[in-house]
Amino acid sequence: MKLNPLVSQLALSDIANTPGVAADVSHVNSRAEVAGYVGEEQLEKALEGCDLVIIPAGVPRKPGMSRDDLFNINAGIVKGLCSAIAKYCPTALVNMISNPVNSTVAIAAEVFKKAGTYDEKSCLA
Known part of the structure; x- marks a missing residue:
């Protein structure tokens, strides 16, 4: 970047x-x-004034760790960050790279929907 x-x-x-x-x-x-x-x-x-936020946050998957274990840790991190994004830069484009990405993107979408900042036209799946 x-x-x-x-x-x-x-x-x-x-x-x-x-x-x-x-x-x-x-x-x-x-x-x-x-x-x-x-x-x-x-x-x-x-976050104030950001046009783009990249979220690589979270823990990496460790040996013996299930996807559910990884999700339970990283979902909380993503939820907190997305709540802050919705508050401080609600129009920013968000690039989610926190694993398991198929689940953390869904968490982010729900946070933005609840905050009233979700824009389905700018969401790529």
Whole structure:
């Protein structure tokens, strides 16, 4: 995203270490300015004004972990992030890459429907 000429600002948000990652990414030679935000208390600042939100959040599937186990963990993370998106940047395009993606997309859609921000015309399945 830092190399995309259409990106002017890149906000990175996570539960830890984000300012360091943002500093590293900022060294990529492009016009995009990079900022790092940590934790739920900075999520509003990270999301305000966003046109695109990419959600890679969640835990990876570990050996012996079922898809249901993975879903139970990542669904809560996705639900919280999508609630914040609906509140702080309701018209943003959301790219979901949190596994199991076929289930987390459905969770996101329900959160946006409940918030009144779901746009079926911009939803790709």
